[in-house]
Amino acid sequence: MGGGESVLNIEAATRLQRFRYQGIKQADSLKLSVGCGETGRVRVSAGSIVSLTNVDGGAGAWLTAISERDRNFGLSALEVPPQAASTLDPAAFDSRMMAAIASERGGKLEDARVLRVFDEGVAPGEVHLARVTSDALLFVIVPKSRDYITVGGGGQIAVSIKPPVGDNSGLVLPEPLGKIRDEWRVTRGTARAYELKKGQFVQIIDVEGQQCSDFMAMRSDALDAGKERYIDSTVSRTMTRSAYPLPGLHDKFYDQDIRPLLAVRQDTVGRHDTFALACTARGYEERGFPGHLNCSDNISSVFAPYGIQPRRAWPAINFFFNSWIDWHDHNISADEAWSRPGDYVAMQALIDLVCVSTACPDDVDPINGWNPTDIHVRIYEEDTSISHSVSWRAQPDDAGSLTRHSAFHPRTSKLTTRFHASRDLWVPAQYDATGAVEEYWACKNAATLQDMSGLRKFDVVGPDAEALLQHCLTRDVSKLAQHRGFYALMCDKRGSVLDDGTLFRLEPMAFRWCCGSDNSAAHLREQAEILGLNARVLSLGHRMVNLALQGPKSRDILRKVVFTQPTRPALDNLKWFGFTIARLHDRDGPMFMLCRTGFTGELGYEIFCDRDDALAIWDGLMEAGAPHGLVPMGGEALNLLRIEAGLMIAGAEFGPDSDAFESGLGFAVDLKKSDFLGKAALERNAAAPRRKLVGLHFAGSEAPSHGDALFIGREQVGVATSGCHSPQLGHAIAMSRVAVENAEIGTELEVGKLDGRMKRLPGVVVALPFLDPKREKARA
Structure with missing residues (x-):
């Protein structure tokens, strides 16, 4: 087989002139975020400016680098006075990656020299700038506080790296994922075909951001036999049981013979087109642009040396193409891509393939920002190890982070292959030996252990910490004693719930807020600035992990392993x-x-510990729990339990379209407090509620889905928020938000399926929670 590069070269690409901006896109600053006890690594070029921002004011930060002309960790690549260098403390952060690099270079990490940019306790938002004097590998270290578990701590550093003026190339390429076999640039308006052997990885990189790249792959063995077998979207969608259309990627892509061709390993964007054609000459002609370059012709041109027949229109995976179906008129719509400079997709070949990648020439639509640019392709060796992950951002403008394995993964991965993403972590959905229903019953009758590390943990510290939390939370923080916690809400001025969580008082001026969203920290910091309060909101990030030990045997298990000092509450004295x-x-x-x-x-407990101690604590609990029937539990069983218990979650029972009372969370609102954010709106709404969260019992096992409409006759009176089949009750149940006129216990409602008209599930309104209404088991 032979290869080829598009004959439609850059001269032909001069036809890309309509609506083109002058010049090429200017690469944005490269951004990354480094959390408590972690290390960030990035390759920088001489003349770059490194900007470090202390997000929450609690974190220290250290800088070091390996210059291209130096083999050791030090400051030779930075414009820093020599006397500013300090000795590195490897025990203060996760230093495994740096230690491995030092060992490869024949050095010791203890000999590294660092610049201590920030000490703990600087003002939130403080910025430090450093100039890079030579090409280097830069490391940003955020040390952990030694006593953060007991007295609070943590922190986060935002890093922005601006390339030298006029440098629009090297900085936007991400660090290699492994040993590169080959790489090349696909210039705008062209395509390139290439071979990919079984086991090898291909990484397709958007160099400057917002640039579509069409991709197609043919089976090599089929081509040798004179057949064309290639990625089939319909087969792929069916085999992966994905919805059509999907503004993202399938886990695997198949051909017409149901043979798997490629497995997606990493995706830093999350928005791609998997159902439309690559752009065609006809598509441009019909819109008044005859002769316009197009990806279908480019694909045919570079595929020709492999004996592949040309086509006027090629199906393709359209990487970075932001498209979707408008569910009102069912038309395909598109807008500018979500991809940023350096974003990529990495896939592994499951069989020998002939592939093609394009750099789309479309300059008449928003998909490429009206400004086509380049695509970079890397091929990695078969023995490369690339983790399965997707990108996650707490806020759209945050640096993306790939989903990672929890600190408990070395244990959980031996028990299951079923994981789901919990924000930026992979956590078990269920375990192979038990399954969700058996885990559910174990929690009811014995005990379960669950990795809950996706929970967000923030420490709020400082002289005005209590005042800040008193302003932002719906409960009276002044009544909270040390070693105590309570469940509370964080609302906006409309009374809508921004987040919920548990607040613990660690010390007189130190609190720990355990919640579901990073928006909590952003909101608290904003309010502290608005009110001029001396309080810091410190992110514990992945440094603090946590387990949930739940079930009637949980206390008996803990009695075997828990040691407390006389100055701390004893296990048996802990109340709810x-x-x-x-x-x-x-x-x-x-x-x-x-x-x-x-x-x-x-009855249950939660355990928060340092990441380095995670496995020892998991092993200790599992060993102590074995005689009591302790089993690991995943997220699917937890969902059954929390619905039965009438426990609400964001995106289902509460969100921006309902206030705290409508979400069934009025019990966590203390209207006797002098004031808090959202109180006026909640007082008004409590006096004249329009909707109420209720339970529904169904005669059968079919449960409604989130968002299903509730009817009385022809009229919609509410919506289902969460539903499941209850193993204990033996029938389906659902939490639902309904009009107060229809919320009386015993009211008969119907869930509308099949467009709400053609199928109905009859249900009866009941009180929440469905079981144990006085929470006697949790209080036991």
């Missing part, structure tokens, strides 16, 4: 929402924060 600082087995064991809380409606 109390906590203590404990150690595993004895005074020298790993430390953890033990809270009598949970999300199952059962």
